[in-house]
Amino acid sequence: MVRMNVADAAKCGLLLVVGSLFAHTVKGGELRAGAAKVDITPKLGVSLDGPISKNGPVTGVHDALHARAIVFADDDTRLAIVICDACMIGRDVFDAAKAIASKQTNIAMDRILMAATHTHAAPRATHVGTEPADDEYHTWLAEQIAAAVAQAEKNLAHAQVGWGSFQKPDFIRCRRHLCEPGSVGVNPFGETGEQVKSVSGTSSAIIEPAGPTDPQFSVLSVQYADGRPLAVLGNFSVHYVGGYQRGFVSADYFGHYAAALESQLDTDDGRPAFVGLMSNGTSGNTGAIESGGKKYPPFEWMKVSARILAEDTQRILDSIQHRSDLSLAMQETELELGVRRPDAARLDWASSVLANPTNKHPHRWSPVYAQEAQHLSKYPPTTKIKLQAIRIGDLGIAATPCEVFAETGLAIKRESPHPATFHIELANGYGGYLPPPEQHKLGGYETWPARSSFLEVDAEPKIRHTLLSLLQSVRAN
Ligand SMILES: [Zn+2]
Incomplete structure (x- = not known):
């Protein structure tokens, strides 16, 4: 069921869509949920970000990094969603964290979704070109992520869940610009003829954005059975906000959104603390917009934008209908794809x-x-990536290890069999940028072969079709 709450939308200037998770009830069992967060801030000296923007090593901490977990359980299924303040986390680190977590809990390894947010003021835990201090951090990181899952399971309590969303188009722009033929400078390989100017590049004649953005901010709200907030998982498709100072660690707006919700919604009533989470949707080709053309000092717009999004989230929470009589499902699969060697x-x-x-x-x-x-x-000719789908009542969640473009996310939302769906990127590993084949033809930074863009040109349709069949497979009977 989807209904438009026109009065509220008019009141707060937002387009609101609120749904209830009612259709699939569980016999003889009620939904339970628990949440927890643990610190994953690296020590001084650990490498920050990657070989291109060179922000590291860590010389200070602006704001701490966390792994935040929610565990859901019904009579048949127990699953976890973990969001980590990191630029990206490799499959080996996530698999190590899942192995530890599944030993310490009753959650199977294939019932855990783990994702990085893509803050660029944090390590890339991918074991590429790293120092001994980085390896040490990766080992500790896996243990800490697992600890968040274990603590969230310990916190399991009778719960009710609901979802909603609002639109925030003025916070996002497409960062790939379509340009007149012949106007784009040569690419790093000395080739001419590209038609997109992106993160790096020049052009004398921009025509329009090279793709759409997905302005929907999705909210999954989890409450205790008595209505006290337990956790909120936000999902939005902005690459990151930035405005960092070199060497300083920050969780970017993802962490500030979570922290803002935590300070607004925690009630300190003796039960485990409320946990806010913000996941990255499909932001491979999008960037943030600083409001009103104002230039903010370092670390400022990430805080201001997070506070605005947390306030908008809180505004819709009252309109969300929460239910406890719903079921869970999760499926994952591996897809083998070619590598652009x-x-x-x-x-x-x-x-x-x-x-x-x-x-x-x-x-x-x-x-x-x-x-x-x-x-x-040195990469093998093919690689396997992990894809997942989760269903919580009538809400579908798809997950991909790549930096997924907005058009892919919009297509998944449109074609999903569930009344509401969102997508979490940078999940369960790192598969690089995922430009659709028509964007590969246009060129630009996201298509240039590197460890940040290595999957075959046809990877996007293959991944999208697999995600849609996974979403189909978790449908309730
Ligand atoms: Zn990126």
Whole structure:
């Protein structure tokens, strides 16, 4: 059931969609839920972010990083959703965390969704080009993520759940710009003819955004049976907000949104503390907009925007109908995909760029992409990625390890068999950017082969179709 709450929408200037999770009841068992958070802030010296933006090593902490977990249980299914303040987390770290968590709890490894938020003022826990301090951090990180799951399971209590959403188009922009043919500068490989200017690149003639954005902010609300807030999971599709200072750790607006909800909704009544969570939707091609064209000092807009989103969230919580008589389901699968490894000509180009570091290269990032070509040449020809679908009552959640474009998220929402669906990216590993084939044709940063963009050109339709069948498979009978 979906109903438009026109009066509230008019009152707060938001388009509201509120649903109830009523259709699929459980016989002889009530829904239970528990939530917890643990600290995952790295020590000084651990590497921050990646080889391109070079923000590390850690020299200070602006705000702490956390892993936040919710465990749901009905009579048949027990599952966990964990959101981690990290730029990205590799499959090996997440698998290690799941193995520890499943030993310490009654939750199977394939009933756990773990995702990174994509704050860029945090480590990339992917075991690529890392130092010993990073390996030590990755081991500890897996233990801490598992500890969040174990504590959330200990906190299980009778619960009720509901969902809603509002629109926030003025917070998002498409960061890939479609340009007139011939107006885009050469790419790092010295090639001409691209038609998109993105994060890095120049163009004399921008036509329009190269793709849509998904402005829907989805909210999953979890309460104790008596209505006291237990946890809220937000989902929004902004890549990250940024405005960092080099060397300083921050959870970006993801952590500030969670913290704002925690300070607004916790009641300190002797029960486990309320936990706020913010997951990243499909933001591979989107960026944040600073409100009103104002330039904020470092770390400021992430706080202000998080507070606005937390207030909007709180405003819809009262309209959400919570139910305890609903069932859970979860499925995961592995999909084998080709890797865009460099050919012999690309490897020759990479060797010549790296052999002549002082030469003038076609693009300021040519040496970076030459190194990336060498890294990719060591990748296997195919790789397996993990895809998941969860159903909580009538709400569907899909999860992909990639940085997924907005058009993919919109298609999943449109074609999902569930009345409401959202998608969590950077989940269960790291599969790089996922441009649809037509975006690959246009070029731009997100399509340039690197450890941050390595899946075959046709990966997006294959992943999208698999996610839609997974969403179908978790439908209630
Ligand atoms: Zn990214």
